[in-house]
Amino acid sequence: MKALQNLSEEDTKKRYIEPALSKVGWDFEFIKMEYGVKAKDYEFSEGKIDIKTGKRDKSTIKKADYVLFHNGIILAVLEAKAYKYEDSEGIEQAKNYAKALKAPFAFSSSGKGFVKYTLTKDFKGVAKENLPLNAFPSPQELYEAYKKWQNLTNDNLLQTHCDLSQTTPRYYQNNAINAALIAAQKGQNRILLVLATGTGKTLIAYQIAHRLFNQILPNGKKIEKILYLADRNELINTDTTRTFKSFAKGIYKIENRNFKSGYSLYFGIYQQFISGSEENGDKKEHYKALKPDFFDLIFIDECHRGSARADSTWREILEYFSSALQIGMTATPKYNKEQRESQEIGELEEREDDNIDYFGEPVYQYSLQQGIEDGYLAPFSVVELLSNVVQEGYTPELGKRDEEGREIPQETFNSPDFNRTIYLKPQIRFVAKEVSKFLHHTLKNPYAKTIIFCEDQRHALLMKDALQDENKQEVAKDSNYITRITSDDNLGKALLDNFKSQTKRYPVIATTSQLLSTGVDTQMVQVIVIDKIVRDKSLFKQMIGRGTRLNEGLESRGKTHFYVLDFKGIARDFLNDPDFDGEIEFIGTDEVTKREKKPENTSQENKNSKDNKTQTKEPPIKHTIDGEEIEIYTQSKSVAILRNVNGVLTYITQSIESYSGEKLKNTKAFESYLDTLRTGDKATREELLAMLEQKGIFIQELGQMDKFKNCDEFDILLSLAKGSPALSRTQRAKKANKFLESLQPKARELLELLLEKYAQGGINELDSSVFVNEPFASKYNLTTIAQIFKEYGGVNAILQNLKNALYKEVS
Secondary structure: OHHHHOOOHHHHHHHHHHHHHHHOOOOHHHHHHHHOOOOEEEEOOOOOEEOOOOEEOHHHOOEEEEEEEEOOEEEEEEEEOOOOOOHHHHHHHHHHHHHHHOOOEEEEEOOOEEEEEEEOOOOOOEEEEEEEHHHOOOHHHHHHHHHHHHOOOOOHHHHOOOOOOOOOOOHHHHHHHHHHHHHHHOOOOEEEEEEOOOOOHHHHHHHHHHHHOOOEOOOOOEOOOEEEEEOOHHHOOHHHHHHOHHHHHHEEEOOOOOOOOOOOEEEEEHHHHOEOOOOOOOOEOHHHHOOOOOOOEEEEOOOOOHHHOOOOOOHHHHHHOOOOEEEEEEOOOOOOHHHHHHHHOOOOOOOOOOHHHHHOOOOEEEOHHHHHHHOOOOOEEEEEOOEHHHHHOEOOOOOOEOOOOOEOOOOOEOHHHEOOOEOOHHHHHHHHHHHHHHHHHHOOOOOOEEEEEOOOHHHHHHHHHHHHHHOHHHHHHOHHHEEEOOOOOHHHHOOHHHHHOOOOOOOOEEEEOOOOOOOOOOOOEEEEEEOOOOOOHHHHHHHHHHHOOOOHHHHHOOOOOEEEEEOOOOHHHHOOOHHHHOOOEEEOHHHHHHHOOOOOOOOHHHHHHHHHHHHOOOOOOEEEEOOEEEEOOEHHHOOOEEEEEOOEEEEEOOOHHHHHHHHHHOOOOHHHHHHHHHHOOHHHHHHHHHHHHHHOOOHHHHOOOOOOOOOOHHHHHHHHHHOOOOOOHHHHHHHHHHHHHOOOHHHHHHHHHHHHHHHHHOHHHOOHHHHHOOOOOOOOOHHHHHHHOHHHOOHHHHHHHHHHHHOOOOO
16 A cells, blocks of 8 residues: 555556546547647646746646547546545646636546546536546547537537648637537527637637538538628738638639629628718618528628627628628627626616627637736736826917918817827827837837837828938838838838738838738737727727737747837726736836846947937927927926925926825835725724825825726725726625625625615715615614624624625735
């Protein structure tokens, strides 16, 4: 027995576990040959990149001991441990891997038997079972259990295999493919897949098409004609069509609204199907030249755009071909069921572009955060570079005229007006200078591929001109160092392939408005510049996605992460979904400089460039427009206010948020502040807030800002200290859901009413004194309330437990 206790994990596998699996028909080599995956020691992530070092953290690589496949579907994960351990030792790891791989079964063993977990459909709960060593289920038995778990009565669509001639799908791509096929097998006619930009949605679409082609759906429809529908020609390029390898001889790209028959796979943009508009009286429904059942399967690329909007003319294309199986793909999730319910009761702003309204809930979702954690996507940080005019606006003097001699209205132009109603050239030159400085001096890499998103094509041209002035030496080496790539710029569009290339140096900087925002595979991009107001979260995420591409070739060329330079201050408003985006880091250029510190380049070319830069000491940026001097400078100089800090009138040249955040980060009492807000009474909390104001942490003033006006002080402090988005009080209230579920109905009802008041009025509502007010007074008296809460230790005790649940960060 002592000898058995000394068996290593590998010995236990070979002596006990693998013979038990082989005996019932599990053939790992067959799985590898058939599905292109290594079923033993299955590694299914690359390891997250540490953005500060640019190195992969090998400890984050996900590697399962055994992954059990059947028909290309992952059925189970098995984790093994050395004989001396209990069979259940590895079950938590197996369960976590099973969740990621969307497998319903998790097993663990140390050679004496097997512990089996069957996960619930939401992957939150489990049913446990102990099995003898000789009772491991066979592939067919486990597959039949899988079909039962999926409520599948038919599985003919799952008998098909992926095309492995080009590449083996990654685990999340395999998840998405199988999720779509299972939904189709169950008769679902509209299917939504949500995967972050850069995760290979085109490849997923191809594998689904390959597996469904010539198959018969549950409704009896045979998949013979497939449409890949996009909203711009740039999304249907040679790379896209080349991906659909097995259809090579049957591909047709629809042009001139000529819908030819006799092809298997059609590529088309919306404009080929419909043109004009009802408003202009020139709407033409070209798609009606085809019968409604012409297509059997339609993929809608970037379905967060026009195709998903209820009021969009493009949606009628999908409704016309409603008999086809329709699969929408997007990198930007819209409202899920819970969010729509919140919208209905007024907690969230109404939206027109809810793609879930059309397609239903996503059958699979792979987030930006997951992609970064797995090491398949590049991590990034945001640098805010706000000028004084972006923050304060620009007011021309009375009678001022523009370059064309027209009088400019005597009003204040704010950031959303820039490059829309007014082109403020000093601001454009400011952005060009800061971007150039970032590349040359902060990154110390003037050849880092950069996209600058501008408001329109003229803005992109003005930005190109300003950048050329700032980078004369680089432009002298190659005139294509900076280019404009917009829909009307044929010279710039001709350079797009060079800009996308991993090996071609030029162009380095591309100015654009819309053309590069979606669907363009700009793999080498290391800097994304936002100089346009974006009101749509989907578009913003697509813009950021131009930098997320990551692979071995890019890493070998030095790309491991990227930066977002935000000249509009909008990133915080859009990167506020930690469940999908993860925690986004907002940093200053000093932090970038530390992170990117590299050995000095001794080449004469770079030395001369450096010398020339250091010799030129430019005066403060003062630019003249029609005789008026306008000074443009960064946000650190843009706020000039006096505040009483520790009894001294202090001149503050930063934003209140930045100044308060620095003060807070420099104190060791942060946790105690949070604890006081959680446990203190009203007087104690007010005393703390007054003390913080004296120290220069202006919580009450910050609470008047739009981004914090629905947050309580606890979350404002957290946001200042951590740099993360602040939860609203409504979001904070949901933290108590689990605690509420543990209570009896009457107690739960009382606290739910109390939380509604908290969401409206803040933490002072979580006090026993409010029970004398409505909505409590008309339903309960204080004696009844005391009786209801008696079993929980009384009113004060249950209120403190409620606060502990709300503010669990410090409870």
